[in-house]
Amino acid sequence: MSELDLVIRNVALYAIPVLFAISLHEAAHGYAARYFGDPTASQMGRLTANPMRHIDPFGTIVLPLLTYYFLHMPFGYAKPVPVDYSRLRNPKKQMGFVAAAGPASNFVMALAWAIWAVLLNGMNVTEPFLTGMAQGGIIVNAVMCVFNLIPVPPLDGGRVVTALLPNELARRYARLEVYTPYIFIALILLMYTGVLSSLLTTLVRGMISLIALLVLPLNLLLN
Template structure:
């Protein structure tokens, strides 16, 4: 139980920062391209409370941390926040601008992973042991953000990767592709349960790790 409590304290801030900036960045970029919906809903904020989903942000990650701790291994920390409301029709060029709104979330996670990597490098260079609390938090910050980036880049609507693919496809194919969206989360759960999700995440994680390694 002590190990679980320590793990929760190490991961709490990285997870909150990761989801907060991810969601706020969607709203900020949407506002930049003409949609003020998220701003009006108070979702362009660094306050994590408006972004927290009781199930996806708290219950599911805690359950996964608990089961992983009981099994004595490492697993995928999976969760989600409340989606930022975006009215795509209010964007100046909806299909084109959707690309940048969707990309903003994963990009913010990559930037945060780099930030945690720089913090870790500074701590280690100043003699802080890598087993200390704050270096462990920085390592958790890198991992949480890279996983969140990779997960959202999977080309499956309604994930950010699905929005990006939709934006890039010709109109006829895009709207056919968009018909997958009602089943997207079910497909994601099936991928997770069948261990295919790890394969899908691998290329995005590899890319993120290579970028982060430049700062370590």
């Protein structure tokens, strides 16, 4: 199999996991915001798993292809779900929960893909596309969960940190969001040079090991 054939095959394997990982990540933010009092995302029709409502041409299509090709770790983002933090019942505290909902959804999805992989194995299904997609789903969601927890605004981890800081420090930290384009460029460069990607790879592997441990009882039961 040529390198191009391998890339095409892997793009096909990762397409569905990436679309659902990104879409449900954003929908989770919206559901959490609605729970805490902000119906903005619901009113704009963003509380859905339909990828077409969340796709960003660069973040959902171009960036995952680039990061997979150069870093062998597919990563992307969708159109952010609109959240009006001023409408939350306790804005500073609850913005942290709204932010954490995204990575939490990716952890749950990674676990769901792992359960699916165990079930396929238990049913003796060896179709490479199905088993490969299950593995891809675990990897994609683990990468998204870990990356989004980097404690720098505008990433979810940055907003969680903002929610935990004292008021004055929180305001100063939140102001970093005005530098969002530069922050993303810096993160991509750090991943490309290996400074950040090695740390992320270690954390992703740790998360995948944790998920493997969680599905071990089911694996032992079926196999």
